[in-house]
Amino acid sequence: AQKITQTQPGMFVQEKEAVTLDCTYDTSDPSYGLFWYKQPSSGEMIFLIYQGSYDQQNATEGRYSLNFQKARKSANLVISASQLGDSAMYFCAMRPPGSNQFYFGTGTSLTVIP
Amino acid sequence: ETGVTQSPTHLIKTRGQQVTLRCSSQSGHNTVSWYQQALGQGPQFIFQYYREEENGRGNFPPRFSGLQFPNYSSELNVNALELDDSALYLCASSLRSSGGKETQYFGPGTRLLVL
Numbered sequence: 001a002q003k004i005t006q007t008q009p010g011m012f013v014q015e016k017e018a019v020t021l022d023c024t025y026d027t028s029d030p031s032y033g034l035f036w037y038k039q040p041s042s043g044e045m046i047f048l049i050y051q052g053s054y055d056q057q058n059a060t061e062g063r064y065s066l067n068f069q070k071a072r073k074s075a076n077l078v079i080s081a082s083q084l085g086d087s088a089m090y091f092c093a094m095r096p097p098g099s100n101q102f103y104f105g106t107g108t109s110l111t112v113i114p
Numbered sequence: 115e116t117g118v119t120q121s122p123t124h125l126i127k128t129r130g131q132q133v134t135l136r137c138s139s140q141s142g143h144n145t146v147s148w149y150q151q152a153l154g155q156g157p158q159f160i161f162q163y164y165r166e167e168e169n170g171r172g173n174f175p176p177r178f179s180g181l182q183f184p185n186y187s188s189e190l191n192v193n194a195l196e197l198d199d200s201a202l203y204l205c206a207s208s209l210r211s212s213g214g215k216e217t218q219y220f221g222p223g224t225r226l227l228v229l
Contacts, residue, residue, distance in 0.1 A: 100170030
C-alpha cells in the first residue's frame with residue numbers, strides 16, 4: 001500500500017525567509033511520481049512541482065524546489081523567499097506506476113508572517 | 115487558473131437524498147478524476163474516468179457513481195447521502211500518458227453539506 005506522511009501540521013515562516021515542508025513516502029515500486037500541491041482557503045488545489053523517481057536532478061520551479069532523497073524516501077518542498085501569498089495548505093502526493101490515483105498526505109498549514 | 119470548472123460551488127442536502135456534481139475538464143485533457151476531501155484531511159481518490167469508462171476506483175461504496183461524456187466533462191453522483199459525505203469534492207483533469215508524470219489539474223471544488 002502507498003502511504004504519504006507529512007509530520008508538520010503547521011509551520012510558520014518570516015516573510016522573505018526560506019522554509020522546508022517535509023514529506024516521506026512508503027512504496028515498494030521503483031518507479032513513481034511525486035507531486036506537491038498548494039491549497040489556499042478557496043479550496044482549489046494548485047500544482048506546484050513534480051519529481052520523477054528516476055530523475056537525476058532535484059526538480060525546481062521558480063521559488064519552489066524539491067529536496068528528493070530516494071534512499072530515505074523523502075521529498076521535501078523548499079520555498080525560498082516566502083511571500084504572504086504563500087500562506088496556505090500544502091499537500092504532498094504520489095502517483096505509483098500503472099495507477100490512476102494520487103495518494104495524498106494530510107497536509108501542512110503554512111503561515112507567512114510579515 | 116487550470117481551466118477546470120466545477121458546479122455547483124456549494125450545496126446543502128439532507129440525509130438520504132441524492133446529489134449530482136459536475137466537472138468540465140481542461141481543454142485537451144481526456145481523463146477526469148474525482149476526490150473527496152474531508153475537513154482537515156488530504157483528498158481521497160473516488161474514481162477516474164478515461165474515454166467515458168471508469169478506469170480505477172478507490173475505497174468508496176457503489177452509491178458513489180459517475181459518468182464521463184464525449185466532451186470529457188464528468189458527473190459524480192452520490193445516492194442515499196450520509197452525514198459523513200459532507201466534504202469538499204474535487205475534480206481533476208489530466209492527459210493520459212505513459213510513465214508517472216501525468217499531472218492532475220484540479221478545479222475549485224464543490225462543498226457539500228449533508229444535514
